[in-house]
Amino acid sequence: MAAREVAVAALGTVYAIEGGKEAADQIGQVLAAKWSLATALSLLLWYIFAPQCASTLAVIRRETGSWKWMAITFAYMFALAYTASFFAYNIARALGAG
16 A cells, blocks of 8 residues: 555666656556557556555544544545546456457
């Protein structure tokens, strides 16, 4: 449940891309070569709907004064993100983008 900003750094680590100014271009080239359109769309939808980072959930807990609303938020957003990603991936593959 890390913040979304770490996604680029994590992708850079996974694909062994050195940091620096040209790292963003390198990540784009590597992902374009290794990922299908279906995978990219699935990841984008996951990041749109996925629960926010743990600190956001902690704020929900503090502001509502209840673990219940934090759990509901987490479960709802996780299920929504998974469902959207699943359908996007499978529909894109069915349409030939896989």
